[in-house]
Amino acid sequence: MNLESNMKDIVSTLLTDGTVEKMVEKHFEKCIENALNDLFSSYGDITKVVKEKVKSVMVPYLEARDYSDFIVKLDDVLVEVLKNSATANKDMLENFKDLMIVDKKEEIKASELFGIWKEYVANNVDTDDLEVDFDDRPSYEYVDIRLEVEEDENRSWSSFKYATLIFECEKDEKMNFSIRLSRYVDDRKESWDVRYDKKREISSLRYLNSFEILLMKMDQDGTKIILDTTYENDEVQPEAEPEATYG
Template sequence: MNLENSIKDVISKKMQDGTVEEIVEKELVNGVTNAVGNLFRSYGDLTKIIEEKVKSVMIPYLEKYDYSEYIIKLDSVLVEILKSSALENKRLLENFKELMIEEEADKTIKLSNIFESWKKQVAKEIETDDLDIDYDSDEPTYKNVEVSFEVIINESPSWSSIDHATVVFECEHDEKVNAEFRIIRSKDVDGEAWTITYDHPIYNINSLRHLNEFDILLMKIRQNFTKIILDDKFGEDVVTPEAMPELSYS
């Protein structure tokens, strides 16, 4: 008996004793199990059908549910968080709110107006420990401090159509209130109008908790694409501190 006949003989015997039917049945069961399992997997057809049925039942229920009780609880939690927050966190929220308020933005702003806004910030923050007191007015105040601004134009190649400059606001009495920002213009497009560049640290959202009102002004000028008109490139003025001196009559 050759090999081919031996194979035929074995298959014939297995067919007769039911072995082949058993194997086929087993594999058929496995195949059906796998097929049904695939239907129920993440992207299976039956899973999609079930999801749609769940949505049709759950969404209307959730939409009609009264969440007022939970909103009241959430509101009270937020209030407590704000009460316990540090001042810098409160400032972060206030600055974020100020930036998000939509208002009609001016297309241009004069540098002298930006200088006036900075002077108001100086009046709020300037160090007064070493300032003399003016007793000539009805109510004694600290004496004025001198402030100035200057636009420093950076030289660019003759072939370049881009100009760069730095605006410096300076108070000799208190360097901590000094400010500077860089501006840029395209000679061919902007003419005499300048734009604040993006390389200032105030444009990092993580710095929001540390910004003052003047910083927020600069940020809004930049995000609104407001053009800066250099009506002056140098100027001087004085600022009266907002803080009132504590008088001693001893």
């Protein structure tokens, strides 16, 4: 009984001298602090709201900014880095440099792009299965290449027309490219917007070739294609020369 009585006296004293209120207040403050930490954490509701507000302000500002001076400095930095980079990283850095340096072209003719691709094929076509011509000096046989434009079936209700610009090499499928095109039906200039679908991850940059880089730049720069031709065929002689053999 004495123990029970003493406990009642202690509780009564704590309730009357404000100790319990202080303890409750302390834990309540801690509860609020924990709740605020959760709200302001990486995945908290308040953080999400603040992030969206900052994004709505910063993105238009960054898009409107002129990066010309920055690009010039970036070019110098990348050139210096390339001089001191291991071979494994050079392709990636070269491709990154080519993508970042501004050389915007508003439009390009399909025939001009065909000429660029023709040169690319001559320098990169796989010669393993090509025959060797021994007239005059040993050289690989010519390879057939062509340009085609395949227009999609038009919908009477659509405001857009769609087509695919195709570059095809008969001897090496790795040289082939297809580019999606679109334009307003009422566009009097008949210039087509370019869409080249390709992964843009940094890790994939080392595996891109020069023609892919060009198509990606055209896509991101909004370069338009003028279809001054819808079909071309030609022959290309590989730049590589067969190794000399001695009987």
